[in-house]
Amino acid sequence: MNLHVITVSNRRLLSTVAAGLLAATSTIVAAQSGMNTTSLKSTVVLENLENPWDMAFLDDNTMFFTEKCKGLSVLMPNGEVNALLGMGESEGYPSTMSDLFCEGQAGMMGVAIDPAFGDNRRIYVYSTSNMSNPHTNRLMRLVVNDDFTAVSDRTDIVDDVPYKMKASAHPFGGPGAHNGGRVRFGPDGNLYLTTGDNHNEEIPQSPTLMGSKVLRIDTDGNGAAGNTPPKGFDPRTYTYGHRNVQGIAFHPETGTPIVAEHGPWHSDEITVLENGGNGGWDPRQNMAGRGECPDEYCGYTPNQMSGMDRHERAAHMPMTDMITYPNAMPPIWTNNGWSQGTSSAAFLEGEQWGDWNGAMVVGSMGIGFGGTSLGQRIDVIQMTTDDGQIALEDVTEMTLPMEAKRFRSVVLGPDGNLYTAVDEGMIYKLAPGD
Template sequence: MMIRLVALSTLIAATTLIASPGQAQNVDSSAGRLNAAILVEGLEHPWALAFLPDGRFLVTERPGRLVVIEDGAAGTPIEGVPQVEARGQGGLLDLALAPDFAETGQIYLSYAEPAEAAGLQRGTGTAVMAARLVLDGDGGRLEDQNVIFRMNRFDNSNRHFGSRIVVGQDGNLFVTLGDRGTMDRAQDAADLAGGVVRIAPDGSIPADNPRIENWAPEFWSIGHRNPQGATLRDSDGALFMVEHGARGGDELNRVEAGRNYGWPVITYGRDYSGLPIGVGQQQEGLEQPLHYWDPSISPSGLDFYQGSLIPDWDGDLLLGGLSGNVLVRLDMEGDEVVAEEALFQGQLGRIRDVRVGPDGAIYLLTDAPNGQLIRVAPEGE
């Protein structure tokens, strides 16, 4: 079953309150009253968040900085991050910790890589670096850096890089890639743009990748526009992903091996000119989304809720909206979205990342020149 939401963006447009620096926001929800408390501000377009074992936070900033956050302040930028193309939607993007991070310090970073760093003549493409994080006081450095993945076709676009990194239950990495603003690339099975790739931690290609005839061997799935949120369901290791549509047509998909998710042949959105895209909303052999949004909310960040603070939401999906300025909860029953709840409409700004913390609270990053790290929890917690 697929649910379509039309009214959410209309509600958001009617709400224009933006939180001032340091001001907590409250909202009534299906789980009671929630409080959004600003933990730190002054982050420059923060993109991704991870929780360090010692209770601190690790955050990427799109201009090319990786910082540790402790006691309401960002530390000295980590040394040794990759060279990035901080232009348009590009820059330093996602962050993931290896399952054995506490012992090895291994992390993965995705970013828009300039041609010169890749030994190419022109263009930019999505890349992934593996490195060992060594923390020292309020900062630290990356050692043993190794670029384990890069797109096989760079171009001059500054749009649609993706890109989220999800560590699978077997330790292999899923990396989401946008179509770079050229929609037909998402159906070119030899071009990694507009797909989800699956690689080993050293960048090699797992033997059990789908290996569809004519597909690049890195592919897990194809037919995606610009996926900016992805997460695993712990119960079965299934990969879920949200991606931007054009004018309408944002999607939630369960991303399965060897499947084609249709962009731009099928979509629930239209071109920004108002003209139709592709052949319509369905075609045999192409996957339907579990859920879609029209108008768009520009989803970014995605996580399953697991925690004791909000037990009624256990197993539900949480995601942010950039143009929507909203935190969204999707009430999940298996793979079915049975209800949707819009939270903090227009109150917090452009929500770029959403992560559920070890304490059961919900942590958000807002995408702004003065971006914030925000903790959402039941009032009094």
């Protein structure tokens, strides 16, 4: 087997799918429901990256990708990597934007390609900016030049997603926390942007603060026609009351948006969204039997209570509080009282996936109670759509060759294979075996 190595911008490209380069490949077995198994081939696409966060593909397998503290780049079908836009003082980029920065969980995050890219050359990137004080997260619209070597015409179509400026007294209280960050076009042609609560107790249920929301907007940043948020809410709001959604994908049969969401050391959830719906997260103190909490944010308090197991903690401070909000959107899946850092989500499509065709895959980063490392994995979530209602059918864990990887992003490529970015600095391709 030949091994092709191309060094570009201090990155080693081990394989380029569209160019047909062969790389060192390992066969893995992913258990499915029932008695069937599917052999997967795992190939490293890029390595020596710095916290790759997201990817987006053109039909010819051109892949835009972000690195949280560096910037935006593109992997071309011929194997070349072109740096496009750097953050702050990033080196090796043809241009940088001085207001973009990274801190804690914040930085350059989600990326999406305009469905009309062939005509308008537009892409959309979500990043943290210090252009204002307090700082904000912004969704930028950029134009890519014809040879994929530069971007221009920055327009901030969303400039008011809250950013956490300072540390807190509660656990994991550093600045830059809980930004959400996934950007995806839905089958309805609208942009969906997920945002987080910043460890700010007021944000989730706020009608005007654009954290803890799923925004549905047009390509100019206006609220999409058909949004039905509650009276008094910002018209860009599709759903609210979330904690920190980093995964959103659309059911291949119904087009329904479904999110994967981080829980507070418990209760990671997968939820089928309803237009105008409430995710039920409300970490304010002195309500629903709670007392005072550190920095008035109760999102972690149950985990500090002695004598409670993880299920009791989840019941005391659920991510979806159906008691306070009986009409909240109920999750179709929770992970049994442990938080394992659910991140991105995608649907597998194509007969090559066998029993998994049409299933949702969700990456986990392995964050457990007390900082323990649990469940760094990819789960396969199979669903039913009886009478148009989406419900959970089965959950299966993929068995992967890599150990202790934090699966930050999972994206289905135009070749039908699954691509995943891991915090450890690599992007992999997972392809069904022969």
